[in-house]
Each structure stands twice: as structure tokens, then as C-alpha cells.
Amino acid sequence: MAPVATTEATVLDLASSSTRTVNERLTSPEAPRTVTVTGPQGAHALACGLDSDIDVTIEGHVGYYCAGMNQQATVTVTGNAGVGVAENMMSGTVRVKGDASQSAGATAHGGLLVIDGNAAARCGISMKGVDIVVGGNIGHMSAFMGQAGRLVVLGDAGEALGDSLYEARIYVRGTVASLGADCIKKEMRDEHLTELRELLDQAGFDADPSEFTRYGSARQLYNFHVDNASAY
């Protein structure tokens, strides 16, 4: 498809072209630095596999795996995002201005995922170094088996938060329905307040770090011991 050039950005319209065509354009060495994608209509696997520092704005709602495995790029979704937004992201920034479905930021290694609205279940599942900041609430089993990185929630968290957590750190401002196995409340020391302030600033949220509670791994399940069998 022929891109529509504007004075501000290149516009790629999914109403008249396929996801394949748009993704090919976004990942080509000659990709424009600033791109607006219009008419996504819930398309899956949109803007996935990006590997350059381009700036992509998707106007509307996206389906599964938007910005999956992102490297370097800045992707903004103005609507809602389906399952697995920014899954396995390595670097860059992904922002969802609406809500996100389940498994947001799943297994992501790096970069920053910001969800202005709410995120459904398993937000940050198996996170491996990504920073995730959620403006609203998150669903159950979030950060399940979270290995590394930070999850910040300005609203409430659902049940079994941080179940089987490894070294990921979780900050929640609101209520937590329940903690998962081996996840415990931890002291907010000065370094955590500083870290949280930086994350909130990066994500563009104005909130007081002192209102948050930190959660992390009790590290009781790191090596099997028969006395912990009931926790498995």
C-alpha cells in the first residue's frame, strides 16, 4: 500500500491494507520515524517485532499481541488492547491509553509498559525485567512467577497477587484481594520510594509513592523443602 504522507507523520491505514503490509512497513529498514496507524479494528499482532526507535501511534483498539517482542520502539495505542500486549518486550515503551486484556507484558524482559486504564488477569505474568505501570486496577494472578522487573498499580489488585514470585517487585496503591503463594508485604525503604517515584514519573502519573505498599517474594519456595509442600 502507498503510505499517505502528512506534514506530521506517515499514516498507514488498516482499513485499506493488511496487517502484514503494515508490519512489513514498520519493520523495514526504511520505516518512517513517526507513524500513525489508523483503522486497526482489533487487528492481532499489530506492530509486533519492531526493532528500531520509531514512534508508532495506533488510533483505536487492537487485538492480541500488539507490540509483541518490541525492541526500541515507542508504541501508543489510543484505545484498548487485547491479550498479551507487549508480550516478551525487550526494550522501548508501549502505552495503552485504554484498558488492556489479560497477560499484559507477559514474559517481557525490558522496556516500559504503561496502561492508563485497567489490566485484566495475569498482568506481568512471568515478567523477566520489564517495568509495568497500570493506572487502574489489575486482575487476579498478576505477576504470577514474576522473575524480575517492577509492577506498579495505582488502583487495586485482584486475588493471588505475585503467586510463586521470584525477584520481581510489586507496588500497589489500593487494596489487594489476596496474596499468592510466597508473596509477602515488604517494608518501603527510601530506595523503594525513590525507585517508585522514578517509575511514576516515567509513566507520567502524578501519585504519592508513600501511599503504595511493596510486595515481594518470601523466597521460601526457591528450593523444594518438604515442610513447604502444602504451598506448591
Place this chain on the structure above:
Amino acid sequence: MNTPNPALRESATFDRGVISEIQRAAETGIYDIRGWGAKRKLPHFDDLLFLGASMSRYPLEGYREKCDTDVVLGDRNAKFPLHLDIPITIAGMSFGALSGQAKEALGRGASEVGTSTTTGDGGMTPEERGQSKNLVYQYLPSRYGMNPDDLRKADAIEIVLGQGAKPGGGGMLLGQKITERVAGMRTLPMGVDQRSACRHPDWTGPDDLAIKIIELREITNWEKPIYIKVGATRTYYDVKLAVKAGADVVVVDGMQGGTAATQDVFIEHVGIPTLAAIPQAVQALQELGVHRKVQLIVSGGIRSGADVAKAMALGADAVAIGTAALIALGDNSPRYAKQYEELGSAAGFYDDFQAGKDPAGITTQDPELSKNLDPVEAGRRLANYLRVLTMEAQTLARACGKSHLRNLEPEDLVALTVEASAMARVPLAGTTWIPGAL
């Protein structure tokens, strides 16, 4: 060795092995964890025989008339399907479970004979990529070490849903094998038990998987074949759903498939034998009209050229070997008999892969033990073994009058037992009877 008193009568229910396990469980409070796959006797390829040619079939001359062995995998959607010289591939085994030397040796051996090797939980190492002409990158539930750069470096992508040794179970790499490098690749602390989830974290069924496959294709520019690997259980349905989800290749791993470490009770009591799984998989592909278009790789207990030829006669396009490849490298070699005995085991019996103390330098991360494996020499041994498997399969195919291994068919086989006949869906030898056939 003590000679048992002939007046003593061992219980068939509580034999010495069972008694020993009860005593061990009572002492430790944890189930037995081990590697190497099922040890119980199961219906297997040994229960099938080839019908060599006599009057009604015309054999090909051994070593003179051609019997080709090449196979193309994943030509349904991928721009670059895999072209292998032999239909015997190396199954996924992780760096972490195996030493770097073992992974390098697998790459060397497979590349020497023109076939592929496969990564595992833990990601891709530069040594493995460097030594493997054709490398299949496993996309596993844990996503340890998963990154798009490695995805693009791969020649094919294998989405792992299950493993024959433990369908429905996750991985268990115990803390004693977690060195600094393994821990770094998996983004976890050293010495921590590295549990791998039993299911993928961001999709929940075949409809979701279809979308996940599209994502992987998009990220790799639709160049790589996509495999889906399932542990053999409800194989007929699993294969149909794998095809529906978009697989280019389906990998079915039977119950005899190996593992680095999992619960003994899982290894011995979950799944179905490889022999029983192949006809189910082939039926599913045939009913969908994609047999030979979506290729079928079968693994789980493949040991000889006869096993290779029988799996292909039942409808597989290729096989994968894991345990046999490790043995070819030097696993359980009599060379280390003394060391195995010091570990409370013996050459030919050693299965404590989780302990990381393998004197053969294969299932270990101990740098001193790993030095015991010379990757060049071990690679040569694997290449030799793969050549033997291929020549054996060719010999059997020629005897059945086939000029290509893929031309072997169920009609070339009979079964020795009623059980094998029913599972493999070939007649009981000397009859036309297939139990359960309409």
C-alpha cells in the same frame, strides 16, 4: 553379590524396587525425581515386523539401487522450509539440563549428516547456533531466554505444548544445576529451582494459539516453519487442533520420550506409547487432507533404524531422537563405570540427571565434569550413529521395495502381539485381523 535364599518368596506387588521406593519416600518426604524417560516395558516398535519382499513384492538391491532419505519440513506456509538430508532430527534438550559441550556436540553431529538440532528451555547459546546448520528454536511456556533476535536466527520455531515424558507437566531444573550462566540466561538467581510452567502464559487454547502463530510469523517475516510439539495423550484431537491453529509441522512425543528431570510417577504413568500415538496422528492428518503436507515428526524411544523405518511406515515424515543421541555422545558409557558406582548407580542405569553430577559431562553444569566430554569427538560419535540409523532404515526400505524412506507404508508391517496390532493398526502377523478395525 548375595545369592537369594530360594525359600524366600518376593512379593509381586511389593517387590524390592517398590519396597525401596516406599522407604526412600518415607525418609525424604519428596517424590522421586529423575531423568531419562519411562523405564517400564511398553508396547513398542519391537512388536512390529516388516514384510520383506518375496514373490508378491519386488525388493531393491542393497547398496546398489537408490533409496533416498531426504525430507522437507514446513513447506505449507514458510518462505524457507527445512531441507534435511535424513529424516532423523535431534529433539529439544536445554542448555542447563545439558552442558555446553553436549549442546555443541549435538550441533556438530547433526550438521555433519545434514539434519537439524533443537534448543530447549533456557534459550539459544552462541555455541549451539554456531555449530548447528539447521537449528529449531523452541518456544516454551517458561519463555526462559526467549528473545526476538534468536527467534530470527532460527531455521524453524517449535511451539512446545507438551513432552512425552510429562504431558501436562512443566519443567524442573533443580538448583544444583543453576550456575551463573544458566541463571543469567533464565533471569533467575543462581541455585534456585527453576520451575517451568506447564502451559503458555499468554494464550489458553487453539484459537488463541492460532493468533500466537500469526504473531510469530509476523515477527519472522513468514520465513520460518512453525512446529507444534505435543506429548502423546489425546493425540487425535491434539493433532487436529494443531493443524487448525496453523502448524506447518506437528511433533508427537510418545511416552517413551526422555526428560532431564521430572517426577518418576509422571514419567511412568502419564501419556501413551509412541506406537499408539502415530496412527492417531496420521488419521487426524488424513481426515484433514493434510497428511504429508503438514509433516509429522515422531519421537519417544527411537533407538534403531528399524524404529525409524517403522515410524515412517506408520505415517511419520521424520523422527526425533533425544535419549539415544545422548547415549551416542557417551551418556551411561562403561568408561565411567566406577564413577557411576560412586554415585550409587551403574553404567546403563544412571538417571539422576537432576543432580548435575554426570561423570560423562553431558547432563551437568559442573565445569570440571563437563570437560570429560570432547564436543568434537562426541559430535563424530553422534554423526556415526545417525549414519547407522539411516543405513539400517534404508536396508529395510529396500527389502520392502521402496526407493525412498517416505514410501514405506503400513502395508509393509505386521504386528507380533494383539496389543501392538490394535495400537499400530496393522494386522496381527499371519492374519488379516486388526483388533478394533471396522
